[in-house]
Each structure stands twice: as C-alpha cells, then as structure tokens.
Amino acid sequence: MAAPTTERPASTGDTRELAPARRGNRAGPALLTVLTWIVGIGFFFPILWMVLTAFKKEADAYTSPPSLFFTPTLEQFETVFSSGIGPYLLNSLFATVMSTVFVLLLAVPAAYAVSLRPVKKTQDVLFFFISTKMLPVVAAIVPIYVVVNNIGMLDNIWTLVVLYTAMNLPIAVWMMRSFFQEVPKELLEAASMDGASLWRSMREVVLPVVSPGIAATSLICVIFAWNEFFFAVNLTAATAATVPVFLVGFITSEGLYFAKLCAAATMCALPVVVAGWIAQNKLVQGLSFGAVK
Amino acid sequence: MADVVFDQASRVYTAGAKPAVNRLDLEIAEGEFVVLVGPSGSGKSTALRMLAGLEEIDDGEIRIGGRNMVGVPSRDRDIAMVFQNYALYPNKTVGDNMAFPLKMRGVDKATQQEKVRAAADILGLTDYLDRKPKALSGGQRQRVAMGRAIVREPQVFLMDEPLSNLDAKMRVSTRTEIAAMQRRLGVTTVYVTHDQVEAMTMGDRVALLADGKLQQFDTPADLYDKPANAFVAGFIGSPAMNLFTLPVSAEGVRIGSSELRLPREVQSRISGDRVTLGIRPEQWGVANGDGGASAGGVKAQVDVVEELGSDAYLYAHLDDDAQTAVVVRTAGRSGARRGDQIVLTPTSDELHLFDPESGDRL
Amino acid sequence: MTVTEQRPAEIVPRQPASAGREGWIRRAPLLPALIFTIIVTQLPFLFTIYYSLQSWNLVRPGSAQFVGLDNYVKVFTDSQFRGVAVNTVVLTAGAVLISMVLGLAFALLLDRQFRGRGFVRTLLITPFLITPVAAALLWKTVLFDPTYGLINFVLSPFGAGQTDWISAFPLTSVMVALVWQWTPFMMLLTLAGLQSQPHDVLEAARVDGAGSFAIFREVTLPHLRRFIELGIVLGAIYLVNTFDAIYMMTQGGPGTASANLPFYIYQRAFLGFDIGQSAAMGVVVVIATIIVSTFALRLIFRSFQTEEG
Numbered sequence: 001m002a003a004p005t006t007e008r009p010a011s012t013g014d015t016r017e018l019a020p021a022r023r024g025n026r027a028g029p030a031l032l033t034v035l036t037w038i039v040g041i042g043f044f045f046p047i048l049w050m051v052l053t054a055f056k057k058e059a060d061a062y063t064s065p066p067s068l069f070f071t072p073t074l075e076q077f078e079t080v081f082s083s084g085i086g087p088y089l090l091n092s093l094f095a096t097v098m099s100t101v102f103v104l105l106l107a108v109p110a111a112y113a114v115s116l117r118p119v120k121k122t123q124d125v126l127f128f129f130i131s132t133k134m135l136p137v138v139a140a141i142v143p144i145y146v147v148v149n150n151i152g153m154l155d156n157i158w159t160l161v162v163l164y165t166a167m168n169l170p171i172a173v174w175m176m177r178s179f180f181q182e183v184p185k186e187l188l189e190a191a192s193m194d195g196a197s198l199w200r201s202m203r204e205v206v207l208p209v210v211s212p213g214i215a216a217t218s219l220i221c222v223i224f225a226w227n228e229f230f231f232a233v234n235l236t237a238a239t240a241a242t243v244p245v246f247l248v249g250f251i252t253s254e255g256l257y258f259a260k261l262c263a264a265a266t267m268c269a270l271p272v273v274v275a276g277w278i279a280q281n282k283l284v285q286g287l288s289f290g291a292v293k
Numbered sequence: 294m295a296d297v298v299f300d301q302a303s304r305v306y307t308a309g310a311k312p313a314v315n316r317l318d319l320e321i322a323e324g325e326f327v328v329l330v331g332p333s334g335s336g337k338s339t340a341l342r343m344l345a346g347l348e349e350i351d352d353g354e355i356r357i358g359g360r361n362m363v364g365v366p367s368r369d370r371d372i373a374m375v376f377q378n379y380a381l382y383p384n385k386t387v388g389d390n391m392a393f394p395l396k397m398r399g400v401d402k403a404t405q406q407e408k409v410r411a412a413a414d415i416l417g418l419t420d421y422l423d424r425k426p427k428a429l430s431g432g433q434r435q436r437v438a439m440g441r442a443i444v445r446e447p448q449v450f451l452m453d454e455p456l457s458n459l460d461a462k463m464r465v466s467t468r469t470e471i472a473a474m475q476r477r478l479g480v481t482t483v484y485v486t487h488d489q490v491e492a493m494t495m496g497d498r499v500a501l502l503a504d505g506k507l508q509q510f511d512t513p514a515d516l517y518d519k520p521a522n523a524f525v526a527g528f529i530g531s532p533a534m535n536l537f538t539l540p541v542s543a544e545g546v547r548i549g550s551s552e553l554r555l556p557r558e559v560q561s562r563i564s565g566d567r568v569t570l571g572i573r574p575e576q577w578g579v580a581n582g583d584g585g586a587s588a589g590g591v592k593a594q595v596d597v598v599e600e601l602g603s604d605a606y607l608y609a610h611l612d613d614d615a616q617t618a619v620v621v622r623t624a625g626r627s628g629a630r631r632g633d634q635i636v637l638t639p640t641s642d643e644l645h646l647f648d649p650e651s652g653d654r655l
Numbered sequence: 656m657t658v659t660e661q662r663p664a665e666i667v668p669r670q671p672a673s674a675g676r677e678g679w680i681r682r683a684p685l686l687p688a689l690i691f692t693i694i695v696t697q698l699p700f701l702f703t704i705y706y707s708l709q710s711w712n713l714v715r716p717g718s719a720q721f722v723g724l725d726n727y728v729k730v731f732t733d734s735q736f737r738g739v740a741v742n743t744v745v746l747t748a749g750a751v752l753i754s755m756v757l758g759l760a761f762a763l764l765l766d767r768q769f770r771g772r773g774f775v776r777t778l779l780i781t782p783f784l785i786t787p788v789a790a791a792l793l794w795k796t797v798l799f800d801p802t803y804g805l806i807n808f809v810l811s812p813f814g815a816g817q818t819d820w821i822s823a824f825p826l827t828s829v830m831v832a833l834v835w836q837w838t839p840f841m842m843l844l845t846l847a848g849l850q851s852q853p854h855d856v857l858e859a860a861r862v863d864g865a866g867s868f869a870i871f872r873e874v875t876l877p878h879l880r881r882f883i884e885l886g887i888v889l890g891a892i893y894l895v896n897t898f899d900a901i902y903m904m905t906q907g908g909p910g911t912a913s914a915n916l917p918f919y920i921y922q923r924a925f926l927g928f929d930i931g932q933s934a935a936m937g938v939v940v941v942i943a944t945i946i947v948s949t950f951a952l953r954l955i956f957r958s959f960q961t962e963e964g
Contacts, residue, residue, distance in 0.1 A: 033769040039761060040775035046835070047781055049805060050793050062803050106691060109684030125689060132696045134892055134948040138917035139937030142924050143702030166695035169688060186380035189347050194394035194441070195368040204393075208384035227786045229899045230917075234925060244788040248903065251792070258796055258803065265789035276784035277777060284843045291885055292847045303666045312666050351669045363669075 054263035061258040076263035083253070085267065087239075088246035091157055095242060096225040099164035103172045103221050104214065106165070111176030116188065116206070126177070129170035130289060137167075141234060148235055157240040163231050168221040171286060175220065178290025179213025180206075216282030223272045223279075243268045294480055295358030295448040297321040297344065303352035304339050313339045315505040316353060321498075324479045326472070328496030330486055332528070336505035338453060341485045345451050346370050357448060368397075373442035374451040378458060379434045381426040381441075388413075388422035391440045412440045415474070432463045439471070443478070450475070450482040456491065468495060489529055493517070501525055518643065523652040526571045526645055532606055532620045538569045538649045546570055548591050551613065556642050562655045563646060571645030574606065574622035582634025590636035593619055598629050609635065700941065706934035713928035726935035735911050736919070736936065742826060743915040746897065750833040751890040755883065757834065758841025765842070766849040776846075783839035791903035794832040795821060825905045825913035832900050837893075841886045848882030849875070888951045895944070916940050 053061050055072040114122045144163070145154075153159045183206055191201035207214075229244040236245060250264050276283065284292050299319040305312040314336040321327045329337040342348040344355055346367035355362045362370060373394070381390050391412060392405045400408075413419045416436040426434055435455060442450055455471070456464045472495045475482050486492055492499045493513040500510040508528075509521040520526035526534045539546040541563055545555040553570075582592055592612040599606040607621040607629055621637060623629070646655040707726055711719035730736055765776055782790065798805050801819040810818075821828045852875065860870045898917045901907055907914030907922065914922070916936070924933035 029767070029769070032764065032767065036764040036767075036769065036775055037771070039764060040778040043835070043838070044778040044781055046793055046798055046805070047785065049797055053797060066803070066805060066808055106688040110688035113681060113683075113685040125685065128689075129692065131948070132692055134944060134951070135696070135700070136917060136937070136940050136944055137896055138898070138920045139703055139941045140696070140699035141921070142706060142930055142934050142937060143699040145924070146702070146706075146930070147699070162695060166692060169692055173688060184378065184380060186376045186378060187382065189345075189367070190374065190376060190380040190441075191382075191393075193345060193347075193367045193372065193374050194445075195397035196393075197368075200397065205382055208382075223784065227788075229786075229788050229902070230896075230921075233902070234921070244786055244899070247786075247788050247792060258800075261792060261796055265786075265792050269785045269789045272786060273781060273784045276780065280777065280780055280843075283780070284847045287840060288844060288885060288889060292844060292882065305666045305668055308667045309665070315666070349669055352666045 050262045051266055053259055054266045056259045058257055058259045061262075076259045077267070079260055080250075080264045080267060083250065085243070085246055085264070088241055088243045089267075091160075091236075091240055092226055092242040092244075094157055095160040095164055096222050098161045099168065099225050100218050100221040102161065102165040103168045104218060107169055107172035107176050107217070108214065110173050111180050112202070112206075114173070115177045115180035116183065116185075126174065129173050132166075133170050137230060141230070144231075145234060154235060155237045155240045157236075159235055160228075160231060160240065160242070163235075164225040164228060167228070167231075168224055171224070171289060172217050172221060174289035175217045175286045176210070176213060178285060179210045179217075182213075183209050213282075216279050217286065219275045219279035220283070220286035222275050226272045226275075294323050296323045297449055297481060297483065298356040299340070299344075299353070300356065301353030302340070302343060302350055302355050304336075304343055304348055305351050312336075312351075312505050314343065317502075317505075317507055319500055319507070319510060321481060321483065324481055326475050326482045326484065326495060326497045328484045328486060328492040328499045329502060330489060330492035330499055330528075331502035331508075333487060334504075335502040337485045337487075337502045339505075340502065341451055341453055341483060344449070344483060345372060345374050370449075371447050372449045372451055373445045373447040374453065375435075375438045375442050375455045377454040379426075379438040379455075381434060381437055383426055386423050386425055387418060387429070387437050387440075390426065390437055391444050394441060394445045408444045409440075412443045415443070416440050431459055432467065435459060435467060439474075443474075446480075448481065450480050450484075452482065452484040454486055455484075456486070457488075471495065489531065493529070501528060503528075519654070520571075520645060521654055523569055523571065523647040526647070530573060532574050532622070534571045534573050534645070535619050536569055536571050536647075537617065538567060541566050541568055548611065548613075548617075551591055553591060553639070555639075555644065559642065559644055559646065564655075565649070567649050568655070569647040569649045569652070571647060572639055574620045576639055576641045576644065577619075577621045578638045578640040579607070579621060579623055579627070579629075580636045580638070582636050590638045591619075593635055593637055595629055595631055595633040595635060598631060600625065605629065607635070609637075703934045703937045703941075706930055707938045709931045709934075711930040713924075713930055719931075722931065726931045727939070729932055730935050730939055739911055739914050739916055739919040742911075742913065743895065746826060746830055746833070746915050747891055747895045749830050750837060750894050750897075751887055753830070754834045754837040754890065755841045755845075755886055757838045758843075758886070759845045759879075759883070761838065761842040762845040762849055765846055779842060780839040782835050783837065783843075785836070787836065787899040788903055790836055791832055791900040794828070794835070794900075795904045799828060821904060822909070825908065829897075829900050829904055829913055832904065833894060833897060837890060841890065844882050844886040844889075845879060848879045852878050891951065892948075 049066075052068075054076055055074070056067075056070050057073055057075060060067050060070040114126055148154050148159050187205055187209070188201055191205045196204065226242075227244065228242075232242045232245050233248065236242070241249075247264055247268050251261065279286075297319070298321070299317045301316045301318060302314060303312050303316050304314040317336075317340055319327070329340055331337045339348055343350050344357075344362070346362065346365060350363050357370060357372070382393065385393065388409055391409045395405045395408060409422070410419070413422055416439060418433065418436055418440060421429060421433060421437075426437065429437065435458070438455065452471075456467055459467060468491060484491075484495060492501075493516075496513060498510060498512055499516050501508045501516065503524055509516060509525045511519070511521075516525065516529050520529060520534075523536060527536060537546075537548060539548055539553075541547075542552050545553045545560065546568060547553075580590065593609040594612060595607050595609045596618075597608040599608070603625050605623050605625050605627050607623060607627075609619050609621065611617045611619065612634075619637065621635075629635070647653060648655060708721060708723060709719050710722040710725065761779060765772065765779070785793075796804075799820045801807060801817055804820075806820065807818060856874060857870060860874050865873060895915075896917055897915060898921065901913060901915060901918045902921075905913040907918045911919060920933045920936050920940070923929050923936065927933075
C-alpha cells in the first residue's frame with residue numbers, strides 16, 4: 001500500500017471526453033455528479049442548519065415550517081459567553097494541548113524504536129498498544145474513579161491530561177510508525193556515512209522528514225481529546241470540566257432553547273471541525289492505526 | 294587516498310544459512326577504480342555495504358589503508374557513498390546537502406562554502422545550490438549525490454548502482470563523466486553494478502561475483518578474453534558466448550553429427566572424454582550452406598536475424614540438433630535471412646575450453 | 656585465477672561486543688510509552704477484578720466486604736444486563752454495517768473526477784468531526800424534535816408529521832445519529848482503498864472486455880475486501896464504547912430500552928453507586944471483548960501483514 005490518498009491523475013475523466021463512442025452516454029456521469037452533490041449537501045445539512053439556527057433569535061428557531069430567511073443575530077453567542085463557557089473552553093484547551101504534547105513526547109521516540117531501529121518483539125509491543133484500544137473504557141472507569149478520588153485528583157484538569165494521553169498514545173505510536181517507515185533507510189545510512197551521530201541524524205535528517213506526520217498526528221490527538229466526554233463527565237465537576245460537559249450542563253440550566261443550544265454546540269464543535277478539515281488527508285491513516293495511507 | 298583489502302571477508306545473516314558474501318578476497322590499489330559486478334543476489338551490494346560499515350563483517354577482515362575496519366562505525370571510516378536512489382536530504386537545499394558531511398566534521402563555514410562551490414563548479418550545479426532536491430531532474434540529483442561525496446575528499450568512494458535510476462542516454466553520458474572525474478581526483482573507488490557494459494567501460498579492474506563468491510578479478514580485457522570459468526564466460530559479453538558441452542573426438546569435438554576440428558594446441562588441453570567449448574559470437578566464420586560445405590564446419594539454419602547497422606546477429610539452430618541454439622555475429626547487411634542454411638567455422642584459435650564438471654577454464 | 660576455495664569452517668554471524676547494551680539502547684525510547692500505557696490502562700483492570708469480588712456501595716463508606724463470585728452470579732441472573740448486552744450487539748453491529756454500506760456507496764460516488772470533488776468530500780467528512788455530544792444534541796433537538804424538528808418537517812408531506820422519534824424508537828434513533836457520524840469514517844477508508852487500486856489493472860480489465868459492473872465485482876471488490884474488513888473491525892472497536900450519544904439522547908431509556916453496556920455500567924456505578932457489581936460487569940465485558948478481539952486482531956494483523964509484505 002504505497003499509493004497516497006492524493007487525487008488520481010485526471011486521465012480517466014479526460015479520455016472519456018475524447019472517446020466518440022461514449023458521446024451518447026454523457027448524461028450518466030452528469031447525473032452521478034448531481035447525485036453526489038445532493039448526498040454531500042444532504043449529509044452536511046444538519047450541521048449547516050445548526051450553524052444557521054445559532055444565528056437566529058429564539059422566535060425564528062421555533063417556527064413550523066422551519067424558517068430559512070431571518071435576520072442574523074449574535075445574541076445567542078453572547079448568551080453562551082455570559083453563561084460562563086470561558087473556563088470550560090480554557091479547560092478543554094489545556095487538556096487537549098497538554099495531552100497532545102505528552103503523547104508526542106512519548107510516541108515519537110517509541111515509534112522511532114519500533115520502525116527505524118526495530119528490536120525483537122517489536123510486533124508484540126505494537127499489538128499490545130492496539131489491544132489497549134480494544135478494551136472497553138467503561139470497565140476501567142470504576143477503579144480509575146476510586147484511585148483518582150483517593151489521591152484527591154477528582155475535578156483536577158491534570159487527571160484528564162493523563163487519561164487523554166493514555167487514550168491517544170496507541171493511535172499516535174502506530175501513526176508515527178507509519179510515517180517513520182516512509183523514511184528511506186538510505187537517508188540514515190547516508191547521514192551516518194557523512195559523520196552524523198545518532199542524535200544529529202535524528203534531529204537534522206529524520207525529524208524534518210517526518211514533521212508533516214507529526215503535525216497530522218497532533219491534529220488527530222487534538223480531535224479526540226477535545227471531543228472526549230466519558231472521562232470528563234465522570235471525573236470532573238465545577239473546576240475542571242471541559243466544553244462537552246458544559247454543553248450538557250447548558251441544557252439543564254437553560255432548557256431546550258434551540259438557538260442557544262445550537263450556538264453552544266457550534267462553539268464546541270468548531271475548533272475540531274477546523275482541525276479535521278486541515279488534517280483530512282491524514283485522517284484515515286491515523287484512525288486506521290497507519291494501516292491505510 | 295588508501296588501498297582497500299578484503300581478506301576472507303564474509304557476511305552471513307543467520308547462522309547456518311548460505312553466506313551472502315563468502316570469503317571474499319580483493320586487493321584494491323590506491324587510486325584504482327574497481328567495479329563489482331554480478332547477477333542479483335550475487336553479494337556485490339552486500340560486499341560494498343560491508344566496506345561501508347552498513348553490514349557486519351562476520352568473518353575475515355576489511356582493511357582501508359591498512360587499518361582493520363571490523364567494528365569501526367561508518368562515520369569513522371573516512372569513506373563517502375553514492376546511493377542508488379541518491380539518499381538526498383529532502384529538507385535541505387543542494388548546497389546544504391553537499392555541505393552536510395563537512396558540517397558534521399566541524400569544518401568552519403567559510404571552508405564549507407568554498408568546497409561546496411568548487412564541487413558545484415565541477416558538476417555544473419552552481420545555479421542550483423539554493424534549490425531543494427525535489428526541484429531537480431534525476432541527472433541533477435545524481436550529481437548532487439556525487440557532489441556530497443566529493444566535498445568530503447574521502448579515502449574511498451563507494452557507489453551502489455548510481456546510474457540505475459537514470460534514463461538510457463543519461464546513463465551513457467554520466468558513465469563517462471564519473472570515470473573521468475575519478476581519474477582526475479584519483480580517489481580509490483569501488484563501484485557496484487549489475488550492468489556488464491558499465492563494468493567493462495568504467496573499471497580499471499572488474500570483480501565478478503556469483504552466489505556470494507568471487508569468480509574472477511581482472512582487467513576488463515582479460516575478463517573477456519580469458520574467462521576463469523564457464524559462468525564468467527557466459528556473463529560477460531553480449532550476446533553471450535556460445536557454450537556447448539560436447540563429446541571429444543580424435544581431431545576435435547563432435548557437434549551434432551559433424552565434427553568440429555580444433556587446432557592441435559587447443560586439442561592438447563583436453564583430458565576427459567567430454568568438454569565444454571565456448572565460442573564467442575564473433576569467432577564464427579559464416580559460409581553459405583548451399584555452396585558446398587567446407588570440411589569441419591557446422592551446418593545450421595537461421596531463425597532470427599537482428600540487424601543492428603554496424604553488425605548483425607544471427608540466431609540459428611543446428612541442422613542435426615534443433616535443440617542446440619547458436620549465436621553468430623557478422624558484419625551488417627550480410628543479407629542473411631530467416632530459414633537460410635549456413636555453415637559455421639570457428640575463425641579464431643582463442644577458443645575457450647572448460648571442464649564440464651567444475652566449469653573451470655582448461 | 657582468483658577463484659576462492661571454500662574453507663571447511665562455517666561462518667557464523669559475529670556478535671557485536673556490546674549486543675546486550677546495544678539492545679537496551681534501542682529499546683530505551685520505547686520504554687516510557689510502554690510503561691505509561693501499562694500503568695494507566697492495565698493496572699485499573701486488576702483493580703476492577705479485585706472490586707468485582709467485593710460488595711461495596713459508594714454511599715455507605717466502609718461497606719466493602721469480600722463476597723466471592725456473588726456479583727457475577729447477580730450479573731448473569733440480571734435480565735436487564737442480558738437485554739443491555741443484546742442492545743450493545745444490535746447497536747454496534749447495526750451502526751457498523753449500515754455506515755459501511757453507505758460509506759462504500761459514497762466512496763464510489765466520490766471516486767470520480769467531477770467539479771467540486773474536494774469540497775463535497777469535505778462536506779461528507781464533517782459529521783465525523785463534530786463533537787459527539789454536540790452531534791447527539793443536534794439530533795435530539797433540531798432534527799428529531801416532534802414539533803419543530805427538521806425530520807418531521809421533511810416527512811410531513813408523507814403523512815408522518817408528529818412522530819416523537821426518540822420516544823418511539825429510542826435505540827434506532829441513537830443508531831441513526833451514530834450512522835450519520837460514522838459513515839464518513841467508512842467512506843474515507845474505502846475511498847483510500849479505491850484510490851490505491853493500481854490503474855493499469857483496471858485498464859487491463861477494460862481492455863479484456865469487462866463492463867463497469869464486472870470490473871467492480873471482479874477487480875474492485877476483492878481489492879476493497881481488506882479495507883472493508885479493517886473498517887468493520889475499527890468501527891466496532893470505537894462504536895462498542897458508545898456513551899455520549901446515549902447519555903445525551905435517551906439516558907438509556909425508557910427503562911433500559913436504549914442502554915448499552917457502557918451506559919448501563921456507568922448507571923450502576925455512578926447513579927446506583929454499586930461498585931462491586933459494576934466492576935463485575937466490567938470484567939464480563941472485558942472477557943467478551945477479548946474473545947471477540949482475538950478474532951478481530953487476527954484480521955487486523957493480516958491487514959498489516961499484507962501492507963508490509
């Protein structure tokens with residue numbers, strides 16, 4: 001599997017245009033294109049609707065049939081801010097960034113060890129990492145809760161940092177491994193022949209080559225950490241809660257007001273949607289533990 | 294600059310397995326250009342990588358300038374290598390790629406610049422020093438890799454099939470450039486290739502390997518004229534030498550129903566009752582088969598004619614034994630056609646005889 | 656003549672003088688990650704096993720006492736637990752399979768050259784990126800609301816105007832939300848598979864006279880097989896842990912009609928405060944997962960093998 005996910009050369013499309021025998025069949029591809037657009041927009045529509053509703057007044061949000069035309073307002077976002085989303089955003093940001101940094105600090109050397117300079121039993125270690133993703137989190141939550149409670153770390157943001165690091169580490173190790181494997185072996189050989197020590201060849205040759213991979217891995221970790229809810233809702237309360245927890249609390253305190261909820265949901269989802277759009281070419285590689293590029 | 298000695302150097306990947314390089318002995322003089330050639334799996338690349346310090350030396354020694362290299366890491370061997378896929382650092386510019394080995398050795402910036410510029414001059418890379426490797430053509434990348442080796446002024450150059458990623462035309466011109474540059478710099482060079490034309494045209498001497506063992510280590514001319522065994526005879530030369538294992542008769546050898554007379558001097562070297570006879574395609578004289586066969590010739594029928602302009606190759610089979618194929622090189626425009634009857638006679642005394650069992654030259 | 660003679664002595668690989676030390680130097684970068692993972696993810700399971708043998712209620716401090724396998728007996732006689740286990744299988748399998756079929760269809764649509772292809776792809780992957788809690792909220796309110804929801808509005812011409820979807824079909828509603836989120840993942844995976852197809856093989860098939868459908872069946876589908884298997888395994892790994900959607904949309908209700916194992920165990924531990932029994936359920940789930948995943952791991956292993964082979 002060496003083929004990258006980049007777009008295929010346009011050869012098929014072009015040759016079709018030139019083939020006279022196919023001329024009668026033009027409607028087929030056009031129809032498929034229209035269908036694809038409809039599917040795409042249809043699938044995206046709930047999100048579009050969420051964003052639109054976030055800019056409505058409550059009165060515009062509760063109409064039947066739903067209204068498409070309205071005067072946009074920032075009122076709902078102001079309400080969300082004034083109801084104190086700030087600390088939650090900061091908590092989410094802190095847990096996400098710190099856990100991602102720790103994941104990289106642990107995963108990059110580990111991935112290097114299992115790819116460029118493999119030792120015996122490497123395969124076993126790699127599958128151990130995957131297997132930790134297979135065990136249901138819920139089976140661990142009870143002892144984690146008890147331990148965290150006993151050491152007084154309940155409702156502490158560092159608890160989430162540690163757990164998110166563990167949660168993302170297997171994915172990051174596998175993903176970084178697949179990037180390290182793309183580094184030609186000769187590059188390291190050339191560096192060692194040119195007189196570079198292990199550390200220097202790592203810093204000067206390997207890291208610059210895998211840096212796009214590190215960026216993609218970080219983005220994937222950011223997405224998962226930001227979206228995490230299970231640990232957050234069970235282990236945090238007032239001080240360390242993250243944005244998804246805020247969202248749940250927001251319903252309870254504000255009731256089911258569509259426009260406000262949509263504004264809150266939009267703010268909650270926006271950062272990772274953007275991160276995901278940026279990382280979309282590497283998304284598959286990360287989610288499949290590097291098995292698919 | 295230094296001499297290089299392989300002294301019974303061996304490499305085996307797992308205990309008990311067939312060695313990849315089996316007790317290789319080579320003495321390469323200072324400033325010499327030696328080509329390691331052989332089919333794939335012959336151990337030529339492994340031998341080079343052992344010299345480079347990229348493969349363990351499991352038995353024997355490799356010495357550079359008299360110093361034993363066993364256990365010495367690559368970076369302390371004072372060698373430079375050009376890789377098949379060039380192994381340029383993709384994030385560095387051409388200039389930084391070439392300066393990298395100097396930088397690693399703590400050479401000061403000004404000297405780095407000066408040496409890179411000098412090398413770039415020689416290689417015609419002056420205008421490209423600020424580009425990244427991605428923005429270069431295959432030939433230019435190849436030259437950057439050469440440049441990175443040159444700036445080092447190492448004791449030995451190692452080259453691992455450096456031309457195999459170039460197109461045919463580029464390969465011919467670069468071949469000449471590398472050979473010329475090596476002569477000018479006078480640095481001992483070990484060059485690995487599977488292409489016998491590169492081996493024959495570039496090397497002062499050529500070492501032919503097969504199955505991890507050295508078959509012959511000689512000048513290109515001697516390799517061609519005096520192959521040490523049937524394998525060398527068949528490997529060097531294109532089209533390949535005709536090799537027949539034949540029963541010995543009183544005055545020569547039997548080939549099909551006819552008898553091929555051999556010069557007495559040649560005949561005297563045969564001991565057993567069978568012998569492997571080697572005749573190069575250009576060592577045949579061709580006569581038209583209809584016009585009365587000359588005595589001692591071999592009758593054959595032409596299957597394919599390859600007209601190359603200056604020469605033509607005739608691919609034929611023997612009249613008496615359709616299974617035995619024979620290749621003949623004649624002058625161009627000989628007028629031979631498919632289906633023609635021809636009579637072949639060896640024209641040279643320099644026929645090659647090999648022991649049919651061991652393959653060794655008699 | 657320089658033909659070397661074979662010496663009788665066998666050549667053995669030379670052991671580097673510092674083989675052991677060298678091995679540890681190479682292993683060292685791996686150790687922090689390994690140790691960290693063992694401590695944070697494996698140790699709790701040992702505690703889980705220990706707790707599962709205790710009768711321990713969180714609201715009554717000091718109530719912990721050893722009860723042997725009592726908790727397990729309760730788990731296996733708990734009819735709710737069985738129902739929830741069935742829910743988990745239905746929810747996971749249903750969501751994985753439906754999103755795989757849809758994802759494959761979308762991938763086929765996207766695997767063509769047309770105007771705006773990158774844009775449509777971006778639209779299609781977005782549901783996967785939305786925070787699950789926000790997505791569940793979106794489905795619960797804006798889409799599934801009986802009076803003001805978009806679904807009922809779209810369906811009103813067909814006479815299905817006032818259905819309260821979440822109350823009427825809780826498990827199906829959750830599954831719909833999950834399918835919406837996971838179809839993009841399956842699509843990306845199969846799309847990567849489609850695009851990794853060697854072009855010349857497709858061209859060869861066309862030259863050999865195969866029609867579009869025959870090419871798909873004979874060439875594309877066998878090639879995609881490994882991507883589809885991988886998608887199913889990975890989808891199952893992620894989806895079996897579904898919690899957010901159930902928490903937001905139905906709270907597992909009515910009763911336990913839409914609860915899956917993660918949610919049920921959560922309920923027992925944090926709403927029922929029954930540590931012993933939720934731990935026992937955790938252990939049962941882990942054992943079941945191990946049985947399923949040994950099979951799954953083998954599948955994945957094959958995928959990685961072919962990748963490297």
